[in-house]
Amino acid sequence: MKAKIKVTLKNGVLDPQGKAIEHALGSMGFSGVNGVRQGKFFEVELAETDKAKAEVMLKQMCEKLIANTVIENYAIELA
Numbered sequence: 001m002k003a004k005i006k007v008t009l010k011n012g013v014l015d016p017q018g019k020a021i022e023h024a025l026g027s028m029g030f031s032g033v034n035g036v037r038q039g040k041f042f043e044v045e046l047a048e049t050d051k052a053k054a055e056v057m058l059k060q061m062c063e064k065l066i067a068n069t070v071i072e073n074y075a076i077e078l079a
Contacts, residue, residue, distance in 0.1 A: 001046045001054050002079040005066060008039040013071045042066060051078060 009015050015037050022036035044061070048054040058076050067074040 001048055001051070003044045003046060003054065003058050004077040004079065005042040005044065005058065005062060006039060006075045006077075007042070007062075007067045007072050008074075009037060010071055010073055054078060 009018075018036040018038045021038060022033055025033045025036070044058065046054050046057065048057060055076065055078065058078075062074045062076070063069060
């Protein structure tokens, strides 16, 4: 079973990398770009075939390692 995990900074958390990208895009002539936020994307392949068990495992992975839940949100999508 394949899973996709999207990790983003929570609202209100400063995002200096997103600001740098926003500024760079403006410098490259892409006007009107506002509020760029960066994140992380993971693809995980699991041997588990039970969807409920896979979701529990993935949530545990996110809570323990993949996401810093103090400042980041995560979303899991099973394929």
